[in-house]
Amino acid sequence: MESASGADSGPKPGDRVRVERDEDTYEGVFLPSSTAESVVLKLDGGYNVAVSRANASVAVLEGGAYDVESAQDVSEGSASSEITFDADLPTVSLISTGGTIASTIDYRTGAVTARFDAEDVLRAVPDLAGRANYRGRVVANVLSENMTPAIWQELARAVYEEIEAGTDGIVVMHGTDTMQFSAAALAFCLSLPVPVVFTGSQRSADRPSSDNVINAVCAVEAAKAACAEALVCMHASESDDQCALHRGTRVRKNHTSRRDAFETVGRKPLGHVTYDDEGISVDFHREHAERGACDLKIAPELETDVELLKFTPGTDSALLDACAGKAGLVLEGTGLGHVHTDWIPRIAELVDSGTTIAMTSGCIDGRVCDRVYDTGRDLLDAGVIEAEDTLPGTAKVKLMWALANAEEPKALMGTSLAGECTTRSTPWA
Numbered sequence: 122m123e124s125a126s127g128a129d130s131g132p133k134p135g136d137r138v139r140v141e142r143d144e145d146t147y148e149g150v151f152l153p154s155s156t157a158e159s160v161v162l163k164l165d166g167g168y169n170v171a172v173s174r175a176n177a178s179v180a181v182l183e184g185g186a187y188d189v190e191s192a193q194d195v196s197e198g199s200a201s202s203e204i205t206f207d208a209d210l211p212t213v214s215l216i217s218t219g220g221t222i223a224s225t226i227d228y229r230t231g232a233v234t235a236r237f238d239a240e241d242v243l244r245a246v247p248d249l250a251g252r253a254n255y256r257g258r259v260v261a262n263v264l265s266e267n268m269t270p271a272i273w274q275e276l277a278r279a280v281y282e283e284i285e286a287g288t289d290g291i292v293v294m295h296g297t298d299t300m301q302f303s304a305a306a307l308a309f310c311l312s313l314p315v316p317v318v319f320t321g322s323q324r325s326a327d328r329p330s331s332d333n334v335i336n337a338v339c340a341v342e343a344a345k346a347a348c349a350e351a352l353v354c355m356h357a358s359e360s361d362d363q364c365a366l367h368r369g370t371r372v373r374k375n376h377t378s379r380r381d382a383f384e385t386v387g388r389k390p391l392g393h394v395t396y397d398d399e400g401i402s403v404d405f406h407r408e409h410a411e412r413g414a415c416d417l418k419i420a421p422e423l424e425t426d427v428e429l430l431k432f433t434p435g436t437d438s439a440l441l442d443a444c445a446g447k448a449g450l451v452l453e454g455t456g457l458g459h460v461h462t463d464w465i466p467r468i469a470e471l472v473d474s475g476t477t478i479a480m481t482s483g484c485i486d487g488r489v490c491d492r493v494y495d496t497g498r499d500l501l502d503a504g505v506i507e508a509e510d511t512l513p514g515t516a517k518v519k520l521m522w523a524l525a526n527a528e529e530p531k532a533l534m535g536t537s538l539a540g541e542c543t544t545r546s547t548p549w550a
Contacts, residue, residue, distance in 0.1 A: 141178045213256075214256040214280075214290075218262070253289075253290075264296050270306070276303065280311060292319075292340045301374060304372065318354050323378055332355075339401070354367075451479050454489070458490065469502075472503060472505070477530060488509050510543060516534070
């Protein structure tokens, strides 16, 4: 392969290159590829293209802003690395847990597989260069369906250590399917003086129309901002112009594949990161925790013997028997927080035996109120706790944390600890 100047040197990730094959010409940013048979480019329009190297010529037009050689390689067995620092830039820690943003296509099976660490993401997203100093750290390398509470605890400790070491903000790269649970876990496990921003992608880096670049860049900018909370930063629309910043305890993935799959339930997002030809800006629209307003604290203990059970008409009450002896149970009931009346005696038995039971609603929005109908009043008499308007998944994570850390965990389920519930429901508050 020849460079534009004729020098015999191959392209490096981040270089701008021209690829000519047959009668087709492509120009874009050179990306890492899972196979030596293809050249992968990020085109100016945001889409990726893979071109077979057979009979193709590749010319390096200009060097990339991110110099791969300047990175200190992660040695075998090491969990962290550093990129060369610029004293004029803030420091952002990139923590990788795997997921689609850190994945490529496994050309053997045709499936997406988690195989990149934090530095690979830097190589794959040259637009991150010059925005911050980066520390890379790998906590896990799993697709998000394989995420566990034990990894949440490792992640919380890693975030704590990075903040203790002086980082100005943290970006957690995570699979989208369970991102909302991990963001909620960190919101409860940590008192944060700096932002912790979760981001991912719906489409892997080497697929056409990958959303990884915009999400990663916007997440880094959010990690430099003034909001010191656990946030989720993902596309605000199908276009590549803006990402929404969702509070980690109020966000839900509402679509399997759209770029704008994530929504803040019952409220507007906390803010947006706008990314266009005029530059990039971070704006917050709602009240939020300010950077530096609290001291760093960690309480990573979790009671993992907690289940989330969804009630629908016809659901077998025998499922409650499987919860016998559990430390905690979150029920996702109908409407204001109801289950079939036949369930109530068994629920009372579980409570009497020591299981803490909290009620949430299967409705997308709104709060539980078990004082309106007889069924609800009977549930309260049985010892069920109202979790207000906390999302069911968030309520499970919260109960896991409360049972392990609070002397009176029941009292916490109706109290907002990290913005997960409100004192009253107001449309679009």
